[in-house]
Amino acid sequence: MDPEPSNPSQTNDNDKEKINLALRISIFEGTLAVFINQLFGGVYLTGYFLWMGASPFLIGLFGSIPSLASALQILPLLFAHRLNSRKQLIVPLMWIARTGIATFALFPILKGGLFLSYAMYMYIQIAGAISSPLWQSWMADLVPKHSIGSYFGLRNFVLGVVQIPAMFIAGIVLDALGENTKGFSVLFLLAGLAGFLNGYLLKIQHEPVYRIRESSIGPVTSFKLLMHNKQFKNLMLSFAIWYFAVGFGSVYINVMLLKEIQFSYLQVSILNAVAMFIGTLFQPFWGKAGDKYGFQNFLKMCIWVQAFLILFWGLTPKSFLYVFLLQIFIGIFVTAGSSQLIFYTLMYIAPADLRTEAFSIFNSFSNIALTLGSLISGIIVSSLSNFGFKVFYLNVTSIRLTMFISFCLRILAAYTMSKADLGSARKVPFFELVRESFTTAIIPWMRSWTNIWRKSK
Numbered sequence: 001m002d003p004e005p006s007n008p009s010q011t012n013d014n015d016k017e018k019i020n021l022a023l024r025i026s027i028f029e030g031t032l033a034v035f036i037n038q039l040f041g042g043v044y045l046t047g048y049f050l051w052m053g054a055s056p057f058l059i060g061l062f063g064s065i066p067s068l069a070s071a072l073q074i075l076p077l078l079f080a081h082r083l084n085s086r087k088q089l090i091v092p093l094m095w096i097a098r099t100g101i102a103t104f105a106l107f108p109i110l111k112g113g114l115f116l117s118y119a120m121y122m123y124i125q126i127a128g129a130i131s132s133p134l135w136q137s138w139m140a141d142l143v144p145k146h147s148i149g150s151y152f153g154l155r156n157f158v159l160g161v162v163q164i165p166a167m168f169i170a171g172i173v174l175d176a177l178g179e180n181t182k183g184f185s186v187l188f189l190l191a192g193l194a195g196f197l198n199g200y201l202l203k204i205q206h207e208p209v210y211r212i213r214e215s216s217i218g219p220v221t222s223f224k225l226l227m228h229n230k231q232f233k234n235l236m237l238s239f240a241i242w243y244f245a246v247g248f249g250s251v252y253i254n255v256m257l258l259k260e261i262q263f264s265y266l267q268v269s270i271l272n273a274v275a276m277f278i279g280t281l282f283q284p285f286w287g288k289a290g291d292k293y294g295f296q297n298f299l300k301m302c303i304w305v306q307a308f309l310i311l312f313w314g315l316t317p318k319s320f321l322y323v324f325l326l327q328i329f330i331g332i333f334v335t336a337g338s339s340q341l342i343f344y345t346l347m348y349i350a351p352a353d354l355r356t357e358a359f360s361i362f363n364s365f366s367n368i369a370l371t372l373g374s375l376i377s378g379i380i381v382s383s384l385s386n387f388g389f390k391v392f393y394l395n396v397t398s399i400r401l402t403m404f405i406s407f408c409l410r411i412l413a414a415y416t417m418s419k420a421d422l423g424s425a426r427k428v429p430f431f432e433l434v435r436e437s438f439t440t441a442i443i444p445w446m447r448s449w450t451n452i453w454r455k456s457k
Contacts (some may be wrong), residue, residue: 018206021141028049028201033451034159035166037193039169039170039194040187068372072126072130073364076089076133087203087430091128095200098124099192100195101372102188114297133360138207140350148291149289153287156230157283163276167276205347222357222360231421234364235346236362241369242369245413246373246410247370248376248406249313251378271327277332278327278335279330281336281342282332299341304414306334308407310400311403311407313326314400349422
């Protein structure tokens, strides 16, 4: 059997060079991916469907497609054993999906364009869902285990630097050209071009030897085998509760800010950019800390903080400064913290011979729980549309009620997780960690990134 590609001591110089080049390519591939996501996603894509004449029902369908598609991440277990490599499936699926974004520029002039746009959007989401666990397995084999946090801290920092200006570029294009055929066409043609380059980078990126089975063990058998792994079992069961709670309380945050707090779209965009910016700065912080001390304790700490953040959302007054400060904490503990530490922890504890299965099952169950939480939350908000009473300054509406319920569910999930064995990790006081990370990790990391950037030129 071939040696483990992710162990540097077992690779020769040629393999190391291939891996190092692949890791650099992955950073550039990722920057193109976030650029695409900012041009083709969020408020701009919602605006496109509204402009195309989508009804409220179709807008609701549009919002549910990503979560429903993500639940399909369990499908690769049915055919992964037939692949000679993960790239064999990932490259054609994602190359067509991301380049195909350019077709959205044509749909407005075609008969049945709205239907075609929904069909293409669904393909893009399904292609991403099927590719995701295979890509995560690919990266888990590619990134040396001792530097998972450091590498992804670097990668996510660069992606965050690109993400923020890309968001404003999209806004500038639409403001300059208008929400019309010209404005949306330019936006989606740019995204499609970036998608073509993104697919090419995936094609040339090195993939370590793919460990395949002689036959498929299927989702049920995979699940049973993984449940024998105590750490994976604890992580998945804890996060099934957690993602249900997150879906339950997070759906209506922007609705609350726009309708109840009455912030403008510009104010909401600025607030979202604050969380993205702070999260970008702290990406290497958690990655470096996790590599040195272990990811598990930091994940548990960030989950506790995130649990209380939904309570603070529910108590939000009509104050821009209040939400601004809240977004700073979200950037540190959610965007850069728990969102990334979940992935790092899973990469670290997933069994080497069941990595694709582990990512598929974890992601599928998480998205199913997230979707269920969102649906039940929507039912409550719709059923209690006239619900409301005042406590001091706070008008408790059905939206805020879902946030308070979510807080209780998150506390339950955080408590369950704090007691769970997610692997050994060295404990360190938080303020000591902050001081050490910025003096011995962040500054040297920024210097090393500068050197890497110079060499790449």
